[in-house]
Amino acid sequence: MTPGVLGDRFALYDLFAAYGALIDASDFDAWLDLFAESCTYHIVPLENYERGLPAGLVFCDSRAVLEDRIGALREANKYNIHTDRHLIGLPRVVGDAAKETLVEAPFAVYQTDQEGETRLFGTGLYRDRIVSEAGILKFRDKLVLLDTFAVPSLLSTPL
Amino acid sequence: MTPGVLGDRFALYDLFAAYGALIDASDFDAWLDLFAESCTYHIVPLENYERGLPAGLVFCDSRAVLEDRIGALREANKYNIHTDRHLIGLPRVVGDAAKETLVEAPFAVYQTDQEGETRLFGTGLYRDRIVSEAGILKFRDKLVLLDTFAVPSLLSTPL
Amino acid sequence: MTPGVLGDRFALYDLFAAYGALIDASDFDAWLDLFAESCTYHIVPLENYERGLPAGLVFCDSRAVLEDRIGALREANKYNIHTDRHLIGLPRVVGDAAKETLVEAPFAVYQTDQEGETRLFGTGLYRDRIVSEAGILKFRDKLVLLDTFAVPSLLSTPL
Numbered sequence: 001m002t003p004g005v006l007g008d009r010f011a012l013y014d015l016f017a018a019y020g021a022l023i024d025a026s027d028f029d030a031w032l033d034l035f036a037e038s039c040t041y042h043i044v045p046l047e048n049y050e051r052g053l054p055a056g057l058v059f060c061d062s063r064a065v066l067e068d069r070i071g072a073l074r075e076a077n078k079y080n081i082h083t084d085r086h087l088i089g090l091p092r093v094v095g096d097a098a099k100e101t102l103v104e105a106p107f108a109v110y111q112t113d114q115e116g117e118t119r120l121f122g123t124g125l126y127r128d129r130i131v132s133e134a135g136i137l138k139f140r141d142k143l144v145l146l147d148t149f150a151v152p153s154l155l156s157t158p159l
Numbered sequence: 160m161t162p163g164v165l166g167d168r169f170a171l172y173d174l175f176a177a178y179g180a181l182i183d184a185s186d187f188d189a190w191l192d193l194f195a196e197s198c199t200y201h202i203v204p205l206e207n208y209e210r211g212l213p214a215g216l217v218f219c220d221s222r223a224v225l226e227d228r229i230g231a232l233r234e235a236n237k238y239n240i241h242t243d244r245h246l247i248g249l250p251r252v253v254g255d256a257a258k259e260t261l262v263e264a265p266f267a268v269y270q271t272d273q274e275g276e277t278r279l280f281g282t283g284l285y286r287d288r289i290v291s292e293a294g295i296l297k298f299r300d301k302l303v304l305l306d307t308f309a310v311p312s313l314l315s316t317p318l
Numbered sequence: 319m320t321p322g323v324l325g326d327r328f329a330l331y332d333l334f335a336a337y338g339a340l341i342d343a344s345d346f347d348a349w350l351d352l353f354a355e356s357c358t359y360h361i362v363p364l365e366n367y368e369r370g371l372p373a374g375l376v377f378c379d380s381r382a383v384l385e386d387r388i389g390a391l392r393e394a395n396k397y398n399i400h401t402d403r404h405l406i407g408l409p410r411v412v413g414d415a416a417k418e419t420l421v422e423a424p425f426a427v428y429q430t431d432q433e434g435e436t437r438l439f440g441t442g443l444y445r446d447r448i449v450s451e452a453g454i455l456k457f458r459d460k461l462v463l464l465d466t467f468a469v470p471s472l473l474s475t476p477l
Contacts, residue, residue, distance in 0.1 A: 010168050013249050014249075014251065014252075016249065017248065017249040017250070017251040017264075018251060020248065020265065021251055021263060021265065021284075024265065024284070083205060083306050085265055085267070085282040085283065085284070085306050086248070086265060087246055087248050087265055087266075087267050087282075088248055088249065090249070108267070110267065110279070110282045110306070112282070112306040112307060115309055116204070116206075116307060116308035116309035117307070117309050118279065118281055118282050118306050118307040119279075120279065
């Protein structure tokens with residue numbers, strides 16, 4: 001099957017399942033644990049990414065910045081109360097090496113507002129570098145390529 | 160990997176795939192076969208569940224009640240003709256013991272009406288206790304936590 | 319687990335993940351490689367299929383016709399610029415024999431237009447015959463059963 005990091009493919013599936021579930025449960029401490037000690041987290045419109053434009057919507061180039069960001073989102077969420085729901089497609093290994101793996105997975109995020117109405121928030125593609133730390137798969141570089149770039153309340157939640 | 164009930168992870172994935180597919184195919188006899196001899200089936204708005212409120216939208220506390228309910232839905236569907244389509248994310252094992260397993264999976268349900276238009280019906284999270292009966296995985300307690308609570312035609316189909 | 323063609327279930331999951339991903343990436347050459355030497359590709363409204371009506375929206379009865387069709391779509395896409403995003407549920411083996419396997423998977427397709435707005439395009443069910451060619455799983459007969467039959471720009475992309 002897949003050599004390199006991905007000895008256990010179910011562990012990869014579980015990593016993505018946990019990623020979406022922990023955002024949806026607002027369990028951001030456990031969510032941060034899915035990232036490697038040294039990590040990045042970027043949200044970039046797909047269009048910009050394909051044109052090589054660096055402009056991103058969220059740009060966390062270290063774990064400290066990501067933790068800081070999550071703290072800010074928690075504050076923001078007090079004023080934009082909603083429920084997220086992630087649907088993530090089957091992860092697809094697009095490159096594998098001895099030390100890291102490039103994995104893609106499509107996603108859709110839905111939000112439910114306080115009136116109980118659910119809407120599609122946006123769709124996109126995760127394009128992530130994954131490493132093994134002490135035998136546990138972690139996101140080292142999480143790249144969220146967002147199809148949707150005309151969203152009203154973009155930054156109130158991680159994607 | 161996972162001890163306990165889930166010796167075969169693919170069997171778990173198949174259980175969830177069959178669950179959605181059989182509703183979408185209106186094959187409710189086969190769908191009922193996915194439940195254990197002794198089982199429950201509840202649909203509860205996520206908001207109520209998180210606040211500890213017992214009020215549910217559907218409350219089947221035994222297999223007999225569930226079978227009765229399904230019979231009623233078949234009648235109701237004659238007057239609300241539509242096609243369901245379930246998209247279910249990767250199931251995530253959140254607890255496993257020798258005799259039962261707690262598994263969560265996010266879902267989105269779409270409905271297509273007689274004019275051929277497809278709309279999002281709602282999203283949510285399955286939070287299920289799964290047991291093994293004669294070596295086959297079955298739902299013992301199916302809990303459908305529904306993000307959407309402002310839906311017009313809620314009870315015309317199982318979720 | 320599953321006998322017959324599907325010795326490796328992950329290979330089946332990967333086939334479906336690649337199917338959606340390669341359309342979304344507009345990599346139609348690699349997408350065509352997912353089909354067997356001798357193959358068919360049909361898009362049929364679910365309603366017609368269930369009534370035994372042969373009328374399909376896309377009808378490619380050979381690999382040559384499919385390749386021709388893809389060439390035409392590439393031209394059409396120049397005038398209907400958009401991004402596709404496929405979300406495909408867990409594939410479900412509904413029949414398996416020594417030489418071919420019948421597999422179903424639900425899907426939702428989203429499209430993002432040039433203004434950056436993402437909408438549900440449609441949902442449906444893949445119902446595919448899969449074969450092994452030189453040890454690699456391929457689609458021999460791809461049947462796209464489309465729930466949605468009232469879509470405006472149906473033929474600008476494969477589903």
